[in-house]
Amino acid sequence: MSSINLIIDGQKVEIEKGMTILEAAKKINVNIPTLCHHDDLCVAGNCRICVVEIEGRNRLEASCATPAEEGMVIKTNSPKVRRSRKTITELLLSEHAEECTKCYKNGNCELQDLTSEYFNENFRFLNLVPDKNYTIDKSSFALQYDPSKCVRCQRCVRTCAEIQGVNAISAAHKGKDMRISTFMEMNFAEVVCTNCGQCITHCPTGALTEHRYFEEIWEAIENPQKHVVVNTAPSVRVALGEPFGLEPGTIVTGQMVAALRKLGFDSILDTNFGADLTIIEEGHELLDRLKRALVDNDKSVKLPMITSCSPGWIKFIEHMFPNSLEHLSTCKSPQQMFGAMAKTYYAEKRGLDPKNIVSVAIMPCTAKKYEANRPEMKSSGYQDVDAGLTTRELALMIKQARIDFTKLEEEKFDSLMGESSGAADVFGATGGVMEAALRTVYELVTGREIPFDGLNITPVRGLDGIKEASIKFENCLPDFKFLEGVEAKCAVAHGLKNARTIMNQVAEGKSPYHFIEVMACPGGCIGGGGQPIPTTDEIRKKRIAAIYREDAGKPIRKSHANPEIIGIYKDYLEKPLGHKSHKLLHTHYTKRNRF
Amino acid sequence: MSKENLKRSDIIFEQYGIKYKVFDRVIEFKSSELIIQELLDSGLKGRGGAGFPTGLKWKFAAQQESPEKIIICNADEGEPGTFKDREILLQVPRKVLSGMGICAKAIGANKGIIYLRGEYEYMLPELQAEVDFFNEHAKEKGLDFNIIIRLGSGAYVCGEETALIESIEGKRGEPRNKPPFPVINGLMEKPTVINNVETFVNVVLINKLGVERFNNLGTTDSRGSKLFSVSGDTKKPGVHELELGMKLSDFVDEFGDGDTKAVQVGGASGYCVPRRDFDKTIIGFEGIPTGGSMMLFNSTRSMYNVLHNFLEFFEEESCGQCTPCRVGTQQLRKGIEAIKSGERSCEYIDDLLKLTDTMKLTAKCGLGQSVGNSFNTIIKNFREEMLY
Structure with missing residues (x-):
C-alpha cells in the first residue's frame, strides 16, 4: 500500500492511499461530526454534516465520502464549515418533530448531540412538520417507526440491505416527500421484516425504536396478585453496564441480579437455564437425526440440522426458504423453553397458579418480542412468555427506579431455574450454541470431554461471517457405535446475509454440513437489536471477550453437568425428546411469503 | 443592426x-x-x-x-x-x-x-x-x-x-x-x-x-454554435442555432416582444438576467453558460410566480437524499410564501440567501448546488416583487 501525506487543521498526517478524509482525521484525533456515517455500513454521504474545506476548492466536501489525496490541505473547523454545519443542523430540525422531552432516545440521540454543538438561539427556519402528515407505525410487536424523528440518513436502509440482505426498509418518493418506507408502504407487521432490530441499533435518532412493554411490567410488579418471574439472557450481563457509563465488555451479572431484585421482581432467574435445556434437547435431536439417517436410512430426515434459537433468523427462513423449514431444529429458543417451564414445572414446584405468573424475559433482542407473541407459543396453556424487554428497556427501568447501578453489591440468581453452565453463557456470542452443543454431544457419544484446550472450541469463535469446524467421533460408547469414525461437519453464520449464503447451499442440496448455527445479528446476541446503542465491531469484540471470560470463570461449563438440568429431567421431564419435552419444549414453523 | x-x-x-x-x-x-x-x-x-x-x-x-x-x-x-x-x-x-x-x-x-x-x-x-x-x-x-x-x-x-x-x-x-x-x-x-x-x-x-x-464559430472561450430553446414571451418560440458568445441584448432584440423584462438563461437551475443587464451579459462560457434554455418574460409576468414555480419544481425533483437540497428547497419555497403573506419580515429574504449559499457549498450534486442560481438572481433583481 502506498502512503500519502496531507495536512488537516495544520497537522501533517500520513495515511494509506484509499482512506477518506474522515478516516485520516480520525487518525490524528481530529473529530469531525457525522450523522449518516456508520462504521458498519457503506458510505452514503447524504447528511452533509461532515463537510470540510479543502484548499483550492470552492465547494465543501463530505469528508466521509471524499478520498484523501496527496498534498490536500484541509480545514475541518473554518467559519465556512461551522456555518454550514449549523445551517444543515437547523434544516434537519425543521423537518423533525422536536419532542426531545417526550422521546425514548432522549439523551442517546446523535441529532440531539449535534444540536447541542450547533445550537442557534434564533432558530431561523420554518417548521415543516405540520406539512408532512407523519403517522407512527406501532403495528409490529418488535419495533415502532416514528417518521417525524427521521433524518433520512438511510442507515436503516443500508443496514437492512447490506448486513441482513432483507431489504424490508427502503427510501420511497423523492424531493420533499422522500421518506423511509417499506414495501408498498405497508406497515411493519405486514411486510417481510425479521424483527431483528438491527435498524434500531443503527438509527441515530428516535425514528426506529423497539416496541416497548416496560410500563406493563411496572404494573405487573405493583400488582400483589401477580408473581413476576424474570430471566435474563447471557448477552445482557455483558452489555447492561454500558448505559451506566461502564466500559463495553464489563461483566455486571451480580449487579444486574441485584438491580432486578430492587426493581421488585419476585424471582430473578436465568435464561441460561433455558439455554442449557436447549442444548440437551437440541443435542439429542441432532444425534437422533444422525442415527435415523445413518442407521435407519430414513430418507425423511433432514440434514444439516440448523439451530433455532434466534427468532430473527426463524422469521427470515420462514420468509426466504419456506421449503427448508424441516432443517430447523424443532427446539424452542431458550427464552421460550424457559417460559414454558416457568408456567409448568416452576409453578408446580413453587405451588403457584400459572395464571398468576407473569414471565418476563430480558433480551438483547427485539425479535424475541415477536417470538413471545407467536400464537403457537402457548404450550403451558397460557402465553409462555408474557413480555420480552430489551437490554435498553431494563436500563431505563433501573434509571427510573433511581438505582445507582455501578455501586450495587453483587447478588446471586434465585434457585430453581437460576443455575447455569458456562456453555449457556457462550450462547451470547456467534458460534456459542455450536460450542455448547459440541461440548455436550461429544461427551454423550464418546463419554469423554471434547478434545479442545480448556473446552474452548476456538474455530467457531470470532467475527468471521461464516466459520467452519469439524470433529471426528472415535472410540464411541456402545449406543453410538454408528458414529464411529464419522467426522461431524459444522458451520456457523451470523448476520442474515451470511445466513442466506449458507442457506442457498442447503436449498440446493449441496450443503456439506451436519449441523449449522445461525444467528440473525452480526456477532450473535451480543450485537442484537435490543442491545445498548451504539454497537460497532469494536464493541462487539469487547462484549464477546466478556462472554468467554464469564464462561471460563464458571465451575460448571457443560450443559449436561448443570445440577438443575439433571434435576428437571429427574423430577419432571423424564428424558430428552420425551413426551413432555415434545409438548413443552418443541415447536413448529410456518411457511411465509417473500413479499 | x-x-x-x-x-x-x-x-x-x-x-x-x-x-x-x-x-x-x-x-x-x-x-x-x-x-x-x-x-x-x-x-x-x-x-x-x-x-x-x-x-x-x-x-x-x-x-x-x-x-x-x-x-x-x-x-x-x-x-x-x-x-x-x-x-x-x-x-x-x-x-x-x-x-x-x-x-x-x-x-x-x-x-x-x-x-x-x-x-x-x-x-x-x-x-x-x-x-x-x-x-x-x-x-x-x-x-x-x-x-x-x-x-x-x-x-x-x-x-x-x-x-x-x-x-x-x-x-x-x-x-x-x-x-x-x-x-x-x-x-x-x-x-x-x-x-x-x-x-x-x-x-x-x-x-x-x-x-x-x-x-471560427463562436468566441475563444465558447467554440462552435449552440442550439437554443427559446420560449416564453417571444414571437419566435422554438429551437434556434446560434453562435456562442453573443450579447444578451442582441438576442432579446431578435427574440423579444419589445417588452422583455428578464431572461432566464439556462432553465430553472440557470440565471435570471434583468433588462438593465442585457447589454453587458454574454451568453457563453465566458459569461453565462447555458444548456440552451432561454425563457423570456415580459412586464406582465410576476417574478414571484416565476420563482415560486421553479422552487416547487425543485422541491419535487430533488432526489431527497441530501439534507441541504431536500430541506433547503422546501424552506426556500415556504420561505418566500411566508414573506409574501407577511408571516415573516422582509429581512428573512437575507436568511434565505444565506441558505442558498450553504446549499451551493454543501449539496451533494449539481441540482442542489444550482438552486441558488435562479433564486439569488431573481431575488436580487426583483426583491420588491417578493414583498408586494
Missing part, C-alpha cells in the same frame, strides 16, 4: 447526404489519438450545461484499462425550458449515433446506451429503427459497438450523470459521491463516458468541418 450581431448558424440541422459518411471516414482513417487530439484542439465543451471539455473526458476514458467501456448519450432532457435534444433526435438522429460511434472508436467502448427521457417515448419506433440500422452498419465497418435505448422514468435528477447511471442499473435515481467519476467507475463499475445529445452532434461537426472551421 441586431441581426448582424447575432450570428445564426445552421450546421446542426443540416440534412445529411450519404448515410454515415463522416462516421465511415473517421472509423476508417482516424486513430483514436487523433480523434481525441482534434477534440481537444477544438475546445469543445459539453453541451449539457456544465461545460466540461469533451476531449479531456474522452482522454481520461481512453486511458482506462478495461475490457468493457460504456458510452451513454444523455437524452434525459429535463431542464425546464429545454427542448433542443428532442429536435435533434427527431431531425438528425444519425448525427448523434455517429458521434457515439466515433467516441466508441476513440475510447475503445463496446456498448452504447441512449438514456431517453420518458416523455419522449413516442420517438421510440423511429429512433429504434435508426439505431438498428446503425448497429448493423457499425458491424459492417468492423466496429465492435452496439447501441441500445433505455427510457427514463420521469425524474429530473436522473439527468445528473451518476443518478442516470443508478437509474440504468435499476436503482433509485440518486446521485453518487464523486470521485470516483464515471470515466473511471461508471455504469456497472465500468469506465463510462456520458455526453449530452448535442455534444455528440458537435463531435460529428468537428470531424466534418475540421477543427479550424469549427473554431
